[in-house]
Amino acid sequence: MRTPSLYSQDDPISAALKPSPSETEAEARRVSEQIDEDLRQERERLKRNKGDVKLLLLGQAESGKSTLQKQFQLMYKPNSIDQERTSWKTVIYFNVVHSLKHILATLETWDDSLDEDSLEECASLVPNRTRVNGIAHQPSPSASLMNSSSITSGLLGSPDRPNTAGSSQPVSASREHSALQIGNLRRRLTQLMATDAPLADRLSGGITVSGSGKNNVYVRSGWQARTIENALGRIKPNYNDELKKSRGLIIDAGQDILVQDVGRMLTAAKDDIKELWSHPTVKGLIARRKLKLDEWSEFFLRHISRVAAPNYTPTTDDILHARIQTIGVAEHVFDVNIHGKSVSWHLFDVGGARGQRHSWVPYFDDANAIIFVAPVSAFDQVRDLIRHLDSFSVLSATTSHNLSIFHSVFFG
Numbered sequence: 001m002r003t004p005s006l007y008s009q010d011d012p013i014s015a016a017l018k019p020s021p022s023e024t025e026a027e028a029r030r031v032s033e034q035i036d037e038d039l040r041q042e043r044e045r046l047k048r049n050k051g052d053v054k055l056l057l058l059g060q061a062e063s064g065k066s067t068l069q070k071q072f073q074l075m076y077k078p079n080s081i082d083q084e085r086t087s088w089k090t091v092i093y094f095n096v097v098h099s100l101k102h103i104l105a106t107l108e109t110w111d112d113s114l115d116e117d118s119l120e121e122c123a124s125l126v127p128n129r130t131r132v133n134g135i136a137h138q139p140s141p142s143a144s145l146m147n148s149s150s151i152t153s154g155l156l157g158s159p160d161r162p163n164t165a166g167s168s169q170p171v172s173a174s175r176e177h178s179a180l181q182i183g184n185l186r187r188r189l190t191q192l193m194a195t196d197a198p199l200a201d202r203l204s205g206g207i208t209v210s211g212s213g214k215n216n217v218y219v220r221s222g223w224q225a226r227t228i229e230n231a232l233g234r235i236k237p238n239y240n241d242e243l244k245k246s247r248g249l250i251i252d253a254g255q256d257i258l259v260q261d262v263g264r265m266l267t268a269a270k271d272d273i274k275e276l277w278s279h280p281t282v283k284g285l286i287a288r289r290k291l292k293l294d295e296w297s298e299f300f301l302r303h304i305s306r307v308a309a310p311n312y313t314p315t316t317d318d319i320l321h322a323r324i325q326t327i328g329v330a331e332h333v334f335d336v337n338i339h340g341k342s343v344s345w346h347l348f349d350v351g352g353a354r355g356q357r358h359s360w361v362p363y364f365d366d367a368n369a370i371i372f373v374a375p376v377s378a379f380d381q382v383r384d385l386i387r388h389l390d391s392f393s394v395l396s397a398t399t400s401h402n403l404s405i406f407h408s409v410f411f412g
């Protein structure tokens with residue numbers, strides 16, 4: 001039997017490469033020239049991209065990778081942040097609703113009240129205290145999350161607030177009263193709490209990922225555009241919108257009916273949210289570490305008057321604090337001017353959750369540098385050590401000072 005060689009007439013590859021019988025010589029020349037031109041362009045592209053810098057942003061979940069990416073964006077592409085500004089409203093509303101839901105769920109497990117031990121412990125945190133009915137009465141300057149005077153005054157009344165419980169009331173009656181207050185707040189916030197899932201769906205596009213154990217929402221890159229598309233899909237197009245679309249202008253994601261509804265609910269519930277956030281039981285649970293809130297939760301709850309205002313637009317600080325978990329790997333390109341020469345930086349922001357780390361692997365191949373972000377707030381938590389870094393420049397930075405450190409390390 002004859003073995004087919006590369007040049008054999010029977011070889012299927014040779015047959016496929018042969019010009020078709022109907023192809024003229026001129027056509028064959030044109031195809032050949034086109035191939036040469038494609039190869040030339042590819043060579044030029046490779047030459048151009050040779051100077052590009054590929055950066056990997058690595059680190060555990062919530063270490064601040066996406067926040068660092070936002071800071072790069074602010075520094076090198078500030079216009080793009082402005083274009084995305086209204087999309088962040090969906091994330092911030094979601095962050096607020098999710099935080100409130102977490103607070104109410106934790107309160108429920110503690111029967112909406114502080115036990116007497118907790119009350120005593122909170123009171124004992126107060127230095128130079130005076131005591132009313134055995135409970136401390138002075139504010140603690142050291143406890144940032146806990147205003148001790150509000151803990152005691154909420155239960156016993158304060159000079160500038162009507163004494164709801166009455167200072168002569170027994171502590172157990174005050175606790176009951178306090179639980180009743182929280183029950184009422186929970187009832188009034190029910191409708192707002194029901195928007196948690198639809199907001200999550202809006203951001204993730206229905207994607208759910210298991211593995212983090214924190215019940216967070218994950219987003220792929222491009223979610224900003226998706227929230228805008230949702231807004232477009234859900235509103236009846238009018239002449240102005242069509243005009244804007246035809247001119248390629250981005251339509252306000254705040255026009256999304258869901259986001260508008262949540263905004264209205266937040267405005268209506270603003271005082272209830274403030275009351276819940278400053279409630280002595282909530283402050284007491286935080287002080288006793290029975291209620292743990294992320295920094296971004298506290299930030300948005302502290303600024304609830306502004307966030308829940310009608311016509312709210314996220315500020316840059318709000319965008320930096322907004323929290324949304326990354327899924328997969330998102331590439332961001334920035335043109336950076338280094339000593340008068342423009343260099344394209346390709347920044348790869350990865351998902352840091354344990355179940356996401358397999359997707360980092362292919363990105364190590366031709367990376368020029370890795371920025372490893374470590375959260376200083378997690379200094380006492382068990383952390384994974386990164387094992388793949390031998391041949392790379394590694395920069396470990398917290399995002400507060402990241403850019404200045406980064407600049408000094410890379411550009412001297």
Ligand SMILES: Nc1nc2c(ncn2[C@@H]2O[C@H](COP(=O)(O)OP(=O)(O)OP(=O)(O)O)[C@@H](O)[C@H]2O)c(=O)[nH]1
Pocket residue numbers: 059060061062063064065066067068295296320321322323324325326327350351352353398399400401
């Ligand atoms: N105080 C403070 N908070 C920060 C800093 N950097 C990030 N944060 C907050 O930490 C939260 C998490 O940050 P992200 O940037 O989303 O974390 P990530 O590393 O991208 O997390 P994954 O996408 O889950 O891997 C955000 O709400 C930020 O506001 C920082 O330097 N200081």
Ligand SMILES: [Mg+2]
Pocket residue numbers: 065066067324325326349350351352
């Ligand atoms: Mg991220």
